[in-house]
Amino acid sequence: MGEAGEVGMRTFVHAFRFMGENPHLLLEKTGQHLELSGAALGIALLVALPLGLWLGHLHRGLFVAASVSNVGRALPSLVLIAFGLTLFGIGFWNNTAALVVLAIPPILTNAFFAIDACDRDVVDAARGMGMTELDVLTRIELPLGLPLVLAGIRISAIFVIATATIASIAGGGGLGDIIVNQPTYGLAGVVAASLWVSGLAFLAALILSVVRRAASPRPVPVP
Amino acid sequence: MIVASGPVIPNFGQGSSCEVNNGWFCTEWVRAHWSDTLQPALIQHIELSAIAIGLGFAIAFALALAGFRFRVLDPPIGTVSDFLYTIPSLALFQLLVPITGISVTTVEIALVSYTLLILYRNMIEGLRGVPAEIVDVARGSGFTRMQTFIRVELPLALPAILAGLRIATVSTISIATVASFVIAKGLGSPIFVALEQDVFKTEIFTAGGMVVVLALVADGLLVLLQRALTPWARLARSA
């Protein structure tokens, strides 16, 4: 192992020591981080999920869904946060607004395509049997499209947690506060918070993966 | 609080009234600082992104070949690339700093990591999506395994591969702005500096707008490439 490697190893050891020595700091920042991410994801879900599902049900708005996802990807998180800062000044809501804008595209697009792609014959049969439009959506289309809908929510959750880190530069609080403040917390603190926030993202992704797997139809043997 | 250093705004505080009052958009500032700030940042941004996409594409392609040929390799490759994709960008940059230092290498490793998931998934799905009967006909007509791959499977997987390349390119251009937390390169750094200078709006809007336009232009060019390389895919759709 080279010199750089040794320095690297030592940094990580220090980082873990930092975690052991500052649990309260990390927990407090984690709380802020989750509050910001949760608020943004919640608002994005309230806005994008019903809209995506309903547009998919009507098979309308393909252009909207595709454009939203393209433009969404092209909007860098740093740019969004900086824009939010120029428009709303420092605070919780400017960051929430930026994160919501970031979280909407994957949820909206996936919900749209999940429902839009449902087998037309299955939907036709359901409607012909006398299901109301809401029945068709909730009993047939949503269960069939659920894995894809959840995949979109998972991507949004990952985006939001990652970007909430950057939001610290705009007064968002959270674990990013430690990461961008090496003069105060030292490299060990920066690395510790980086590991911590990565763990948080993994945990969120893992939970949504498990939910997604549970929602997927069991594989059945084909005769 | 902000660690990156970068070009200062020389005229800020003593320039035009728009600049002094931090107005919404001062064209005179953009004109004055295009060549010393914005243009170099744009070129660096293109460099950072292009290298990351090139490397990412090469690595993902090698992985996809392995995962396509040996199915057992697919789940672990998929899981690892998904794992890398999950790490918040700022955290990944900082985690690499103790190992590769404050360098372009750090930035490129992180950017490449983020391209892998999308490129790999699209390549594998494109290759797997080739209808079995077409491969069967090719093998039956005397193509070797290699010839089948080069002449049949790869061309037919091209639309999916290029779709992945488009997404990866746009995402990379977007994430490259975060590199400015580590090194003063790319269009992220003028934004960073402007945030430090009492949120200088003109610079934020200009540099931010340039990133978005760059991403959309790159996407547009790839669409043209897609049309040139896969004319049949378009015919099928319009027919």
Added chain:
Amino acid sequence: MPGQAAELVFDEATKQYSGTDGAAVDRLSLAVPAGEICVLVGPSGGGKTTALRLVNRLIELTSGDIRIDGKSIREQNLVQLRRGIGYVIQQVGLFPHMTIEANIGTVPRLYGRPRSWIHTRSQELLDLVGLDQSYGKRYPAQLSGGERQRVGLARALAGDPPLMLMDEPFGAIDPIVRARLQDEFLRLQQEVRKTVVFVTHDIDEAIRVGDRIAILRRGGQLAQYDTPKAILEQPADDFVAEFVGADRSLKALALRTLAELELGGPADGPRLPRTATLREALALLVEKRAHTLAVTDESGTVVGSVTREALLS
């Protein structure tokens, strides 16, 4: 819940899509008596599927009316109307995320029937369509095409609807299984006696299953509406004659049995029961190069004879 069979009347029913010349269904008027199978048949573009989907309002009428037991479909609640009509389509459209039992129980569940009732009902229906009761726990992906279509039929029957709409139900099934399903469907119909509207593009299927056949021409106009026999023997015009085929006389022979003929006295010759069709009799005469057939009753005793001339007159 509904029950029994209903009379269905198309009254100048018309569907005109906006932005197109000519109607998809053009002033279609016909009455289907309760408990009968009416087959809509015709070339593609004849509007048969459109006509069918007008009934459960998956497509809305432009003008005219459709009445079920005298009641206009326009005046009924859309959802209630559809729950009272069985609906079977070529692609079956089973819900892939539900077991066969849950699929069959769809309409009863919409009516709020208890779980135990639905279980019993779906077991009955599996019996009725000739599937083992163990199928109830399976998923659609585990079934063959023919089995899926039987489930589709059971699902449509679950609400005991007085009217069934069937859109090319056996169209995607291979010929051997299709013939068996047609037979079983006719046997089933003897038991349940529903009013059925059945769409097909296959004239032979139409002749086989229909009590009455409505032949639609391009542009959605009714060319002829009558019993299979009448259509084969007296096609209304050249279009119908061409559509039913040059061999329509042979097809017509398949619709009558020896029992319907006035038989000659007992004679020697190849034997055939009197339940056999005239077409089978002709085939036997040709095969044996004979002139006269001996006709037997159910017990095999010769009761009469038929000559080639009598058969073809």
